[in-house]
Amino acid sequence: MKILLTGGAGFIGSHTAVELVNEGYEPIIIDDFRNSKSFVIENIEKIIGRKVVFHCTDIGDQEKISSIIKQEKPVGIIHFAADKAVNESVKNPLKYYHNNIVNLIKLLSVIDKHNIDSFIFSSSCTVYGSPSFIPVNEKTPIQPAFSPYGYTKQVGEKILTDFFKTKQQTSLTMLRYFNPIGAHPSSLIGELPLGVPSNLVPYITQTAIGKRKELTIFGNDYNTADGTCIRDYIHVVDLARAHVLSLKNKHSYNNIYNVGVGNGKSVLEVVHSFEEINNLKVNYQFGERRDGDVPEIYADNHLIKTELKWEPIFSLKEALHHAWAWERELKSKYKIG
Ligand SMILES: NC(=O)c1ccc[n+]([C@@H]2O[C@H](COP(=O)([O-])OP(=O)(O)OC[C@H]3O[C@@H](n4cnc5c(N)ncnc54)[C@H](O)[C@@H]3O)[C@@H](O)[C@H]2O)c1
Known part of the structure; x- marks a missing residue:
């Protein structure tokens, strides 16, 4: 069964492509x-042991998407x-409204003429947003x-809910990801920030490998135990598996699931876990709070566990170990950033 992955060369898409083949x-x-x-496509092929169908296209190009x-x-x-x-979205909102909303509408206009399960x-x-209680369900x-x-x-x-209400033959699933981290255990695919990373773990790994002088932790005066933000970190392969299970879930037309491990770790806890599992030190300093960050959030993941029988397999330490192996692979084979 063919599954179209828009953005399938990205961090989460590439891992999902592998899990789909599995x-x-x-x-x-x-x-x-x-x-x-483009090497991500080659590396997906190395993992799955065969060619993958790939189209180099902007999803806003309706003619091309329609013909694909x-x-x-x-x-x-x-x-x-x-x-x-x-x-970045705070500094350049139009870029986000264009790619994340206008291009979504363009994609749906194309899909409108086709039958999709x-x-x-x-x-x-x-x-x-900044929820009034946590964990959030x-x-x-x-x-x-x-x-x-x-x-x-x-x-x-909202757009998807309204659109698919008119198409009851299609099962819509909206996966609310928490914080995906880690890399494929093969070290062939992983997170690939172009420029300064905006996510914590690649910032840690790039600092540890010497690509960045120091890690800046944005804010240590939040109302949390150690003053740094709290997030729910999920291994990207576990997140990828949630997509496969969603495809198999045929009993409902409109599904929303939190995909997180169900507990919160502070930024400092992640830094220290990374140091411990990989036996090294990370040079860090505290900076100002960053626009757009909420102090604390983690998932109530009861629904996805019950309805999709999803369980995270990897621990935080394994994810940080895989992220470090991937960073070293990037340094030895590719010139990025
Ligand atoms: N990584 C996270 O922390 C996180 C958390 C929650 C939700 N998400 C969402 O998950 C999705 C995937 O995230 P990711 O971390 O894999 O990001 P990513 O940037 O690694 O992957 C996105 C991919 O989409 C491609 N892309 C973007 N716009 C495109 C367009 N108009 N036409 C064709 N290709 C386009 C990019 O080249 C990239 O390969 C995004 O929708 C993101 O908002 C990510």
């Missing part, structure tokens, strides 16, 4: 490499393609978004 699906990847590199869908006839679509840096959307815990009232990025995910969910 479960007998055939991924069809669309990406224009605006935030990834006509040609490939996918039964499902997983929509990863988007811009994702919370802080499943559509999975990369949503985010940023839709909860899927019924936790949505608060105003903290950033334009978070707003694009809130609006994206």
